[in-house]
Amino acid sequence: MKNFNTIVATHFKIKEDEVRDSLTSNDVLDWDSMNYLLFIAELEKEYGVSFSMDEVLSATSLGALRGFLVAKGVAV
Amino acid sequence: MRKCIVLDLDNTLWGGVIGEDGMEGIALSTKEPGASYIAFQQALLDLYDRGIILAINSQNNEADALEVIKTHPNMILKEKHFAASRINWKDKVENMKEIAEELNIGLDSLVFLDDNPINRAAMREYLPQVETPELPQDPTEYTKFLNSLPYFEQRVLTDEDKMRGNLYVTERLRAAAEKEFESREAFLKSLGLELHMYTNDAASFARLAQLTEKTNQFNTKKSPLSVEELEAYRQDGEHIIMHARVSDRFGDHGITAFALVRMMGLHWSLESLLLSCRVLGRSVEEAFLYAIGERARTADVQTLSVAFTPSEKNKPAKDFVERNWKDTHLFPADITKPEWITIFYEKL
Numbered sequence: 001m002k003n004f005n006t007i008v009a010t011h012f013k014i015k016e017d018e019v020r021d022s023l024t025s026n027d028v029l030d031w032d033s034m035n036y037l038l039f040i041a042e043l044e045k046e047y048g049v050s051f052s053m054d055e056v057l058s059a060t061s062l063g064a065l066r067g068f069l070v071a072k073g074v075a076v
Numbered sequence: 077m078r079k080c081i082v083l084d085l086d087n088t089l090w091g092g093v094i095g096e097d098g099m100e101g102i103a104l105s106t107k108e109p110g111a112s113y114i115a116f117q118q119a120l121l122d123l124y125d126r127g128i129i130l131a132i133n134s135q136n137n138e139a140d141a142l143e144v145i146k147t148h149p150n151m152i153l154k155e156k157h158f159a160a161s162r163i164n165w166k167d168k169v170e171n172m173k174e175i176a177e178e179l180n181i182g183l184d185s186l187v188f189l190d191d192n193p194i195n196r197a198a199m200r201e202y203l204p205q206v207e208t209p210e211l212p213q214d215p216t217e218y219t220k221f222l223n224s225l226p227y228f229e230q231r232v233l234t235d236e237d238k239m240r241g242n243l244y245v246t247e248r249l250r251a252a253a254e255k256e257f258e259s260r261e262a263f264l265k266s267l268g269l270e271l272h273m274y275t276n277d278a279a280s281f282a283r284l285a286q287l288t289e290k291t292n293q294f295n296t297k298k299s300p301l302s303v304e305e306l307e308a309y310r311q312d313g314e315h316i317i318m319h320a321r322v323s324d325r326f327g328d329h330g331i332t333a334f335a336l337v338r339m340m341g342l343h344w345s346l347e348s349l350l351l352s353c354r355v356l357g358r359s360v361e362e363a364f365l366y367a368i369g370e371r372a373r374t375a376d377v378q379t380l381s382v383a384f385t386p387s388e389k390n391k392p393a394k395d396f397v398e399r400n401w402k403d404t405h406l407f408p409a410d411i412t413k414p415e416w417i418t419i420f421y422e423k424l
Binding site: 032033034036037040041050052053054055056057 | 106114149150151152240241243244245247248251353354
C-alpha cells in the first residue's frame with residue numbers, strides 16, 4: 001500500500017516534505033477541480049474505499065481527506 | 077415560465093421505497109441505478125442555483141423520508157433546498173394546493189414530477205393549472221428529461237463554486253460509469269452527448285468572456301475578451317461569435333466551447349477557438365469544429381483557417397490544430413462528426 005504523502009506528492013507534483021494536512025487547492029498549483037477528482041479516484045483505488053458525495057464536496061484540505069480515510073479504517 | 081418544481085421522493089429522488097427498503101436499501105450511489113438519481117438531484121440543484129424553488133409532495137412517513145434527506149451521504153439536495161414540504165399520507169392534490177398557498181405562488185407556477193402515472197393523472201385531472209409532464213420510466217433518462225423541459229428561463233450559471241460542485245458530482249458519476257464499459261468508445265456512446273450550437277447570443281457573453289480569460293490548455297490564442305468587446309464584434313458585421321453548450325445523460329456541462337469567426341467572403345478565419353478542459357477527451361472539439369463547418373457551408377463558405385499562437389500551456393490546442401489543419405486551409409466538407417455526439421443548431 002502506497003504512503004498517503006507519496007501519493008499526494010506524485011499526484012500534485014510537489015515535494016513529499018511539503019505535504020501538510022493544511023494544504024488546500026489555493027496552495028497547490030496542480031490542484032484544480034479536474035485533478036482533484038483524479039486524486040480522489042486514485043485514493044479510492046489504492047485503499048479500496050469509496051468516498052461519499054458529501055465527503056468529496058466538503059473536503060477543502062488534505063487533512064479532511066486524510067480524516068475520511070482514517071474513519072474508513074485506512075491507516076494513513 | 078414556471079417558478080417551482082414539486083417533487084415526489086420514492087423512485088423520483090432516489091430509487092426504491094424508503095418505507096420498505098430502508099436507508100441501506102434505497103438506490104443512491106455512484107453505481108446504477110443510484111447514479112441516475114444522484115445526477116437528477118444535481119440537475120435540480122443547478123436549477124435551484126438559478127432561482128427555481130424546490131418543494132416536496134410525497135406519500136411517506138415523514139420521519140423516514142427526513143432521515144434520508146438529512147443523513148444520507150449521497151443526497152445532493154439537502155433540507156435547506158426545499159422551500160416547502162408535504163410528506164404525509166394525504167391526497168397529493170390537497171398537498172399541492174397547500175404548497176402553493178404556503179409559498180404564496182399560483183398553481184400555474186408549479187411543475188410536478190412524480191414517477192407514479194396514477195398520481196400524475198390525478199394531478200392533471202384535478203389541478204390542470206399545474207404542469208405535470210410525463211417523467212420517463214427509465215431513471216437514466218431523468219436528467220436529460222429535466223434539462224429539456226421548456227418551463228424555466230435559460231439562465232447561464234457563472235458562479236465558479238457552483239459549477240465546480242456540479243463537476244465534482246457529475247464527473248464522479250461518469251468515472252464510475254466508465255468502469256462498466258469495455259471500451260472508451262462504448263462508454264462515450266452510452267453518455268448520449270449533445271452539443272447545442274449558438275450564434276451571436278449576447279445573453280451568454282458574460283460566461284464567454286470568463287472562458288476567454290480562464291481557458292489555457294485548449295485555447296488557440298489566449299486573448300481575454302470583455303463583454304463589451306464581444307458585443308462590438310457581434311455588431312461590426314465582419315465577425316460571428318459561436319458557442320456551444322454540452323450535455324449528456326449525467327448533466328449539463330453548460331457553455332464549454334467558444335469561437336470568434338472572422339468572415340472574409342468565401343473564406344472564414346477562426347480568430348479564436350477554445351474549449352473548457354472539463355469536456356476534453358470526448359471529441360467535443362471535433363463536433364464543435366464540424367458544427368462551425370456546417371454553418372460555413374450554409375453560408376457557401378469554401379475554406380476555414382485558424383489563427384494559432386503557441387503558449388506554455390496550450391499543447392492540447394496545438395495538437396488539435398495540427399490534426400485538423402494539415403494544410404493552411406480546411407474544407408468544411410472534410411470535417412467528420414464523432415458518431416456519438418448529436419448536434420442541435422439553436423435559433424435565438
